[in-house]
Amino acid sequence: MxxxxxxxxxxxxxxxxxxxxxxxxxxxxxxxxxxxxxxxxxxxxxxxxxxxxxxxxxxxxxxxxxxxxxxxxxxxxxxxxxxxxVFGVTPDRSVTLRTTPALQSQWLAPRLARFHLTHPEVTVRVVSAVWSSDFGAEGADIELRYGQGEWRGMESISLGASSLLPVCTPPLAGQLVSLDALAGQTLLHAAGFAAGWPAWLEHAGRKDLSSHCHSLICDNLSMVMALARQGAGVALVHRCLLEDPQGLVAPFDIEVPTREGFWLCRPRSAQGSIESERLWRWLAGEVAPGPS
Incomplete structure (x- = not known):
């Protein structure tokens, strides 16, 4: 070169x-x-x-x-x-939206499909982020983040109150007739979240079960849910990611609320394009009212 x-x-x-x-x-x-x-x-x-x-x-x-x-x-x-x-047919009119793979497939995809039907002239580039360090004020017009909504210089809208519940395939759910039946099962963990299986088991009053279960640990929720659909174990998933459960069911009617959740965000100081503002308003209209 x-x-x-x-x-x-x-x-x-x-x-x-x-x-x-x-x-x-x-x-x-x-x-x-x-x-x-x-x-x-x-x-x-x-x-x-x-x-x-x-x-x-x-x-x-x-x-x-x-x-x-x-x-x-x-x-x-x-x-x-x-x-x-890479950049599309109209890069000058494109909007870059950054979020995690799980939110892309479970929450964003159906909404983005509806947005495109209404606004086909707007080119949207969706880019992936897994860890919190992947997010930042530069490089994206709009983001869907996980946390407590307190990011300096960012305007944030909550996607709604967040809670965690276990999900698995129907055959596996049929075996889980009680909390005791979790013993010997595989718990699918998503690393990097403040709340997880220990918090749910404590909330359910069965913290002791943790030492009697196997574990698989992934760095993203998308893989956790994919493993759950394969029958590899029981996943702990945020309620907002189950609008389309795709074959997953909840074996227990126990949810643990979390202080963290998913947020629609954008930089406060950036002068967004008309296309960016159009997508922001669309997505804002798709989420539950929350703090900003």
Whole structure:
């Protein structure tokens, strides 16, 4: 990579070779004819051979220039395709929304689908975050975060009161006829949350069961729920992630409230675009009233 000429030299060559005119290339790239001519000379010095034959009123490509041009044009085309794939067809109108994989699939996906039906002109880029350090004021217009809603410089709207309840497949739930039946079962843990299985077992009055259960620990709720659907154990899940349980049922009617929850957030100081404001208002209308 260190042997490649600077990008603006390559742009000057491609435009000049396509138009066979330094003047036309300069107009296309918004620089002077002299600047294009200088870049081509520097490029030829770097490559060690001429790319153009200079005639009094025109240009032609040398055999080396003719042979190299398709490779340069292909490289620019691939760069353009890659930019389109990652940033969308209208990057100037896109809105970046960052949240966890579990919230993406369980809470955000159906709402984003409805938003897109109403506002297909708004390009939304959804990016993933797992740990709290993945979130920040930079890099996203809107975020869905987990915590207590107290982030400096952020406007926050609660998705509603949060509580945790155990879920599993119906066959496994059929075996859990009482809390005692949890002994010997696998408890699926999501790391990084203030409340988890110890808090639920204590709330249920059976803290002692913890030492009689097996454990699987994941760094995200999405994997925990996937394991639960495979019958690998009992997951402890936030109520708001069970709008579409997808085959999971609650074996016990016991929920433990949590001080932490999910929040819709955005930087207070940022001047959001019209598209960002449109998505924010849509999502705000989809959540339960809460503190801000």
């Amino acid at each position: 260190h042997r490649l000429p600077p990008l603006h030299w390559l742009q000057a060559f491609e435009a000049s070779a396509r138009t066979l005119s330094f003047t036309a290339a300069g107009q296309e790239l918004s620089v002077t004819q002299a600047a294009i001519s200088q870049r081509i000379r520097l490029l030829e010095d770097r490559l060690g051979q001429p790319l153009f034959v200079r005639h009094p009123r025109s240009l032609t490509l040398t055999p080396a220039g003719q042979a190299w041009l398709p490779s340069v044009q292909e490289a620019f085309a691939r760069l353009d395709e890659g930019t389109l794939e």
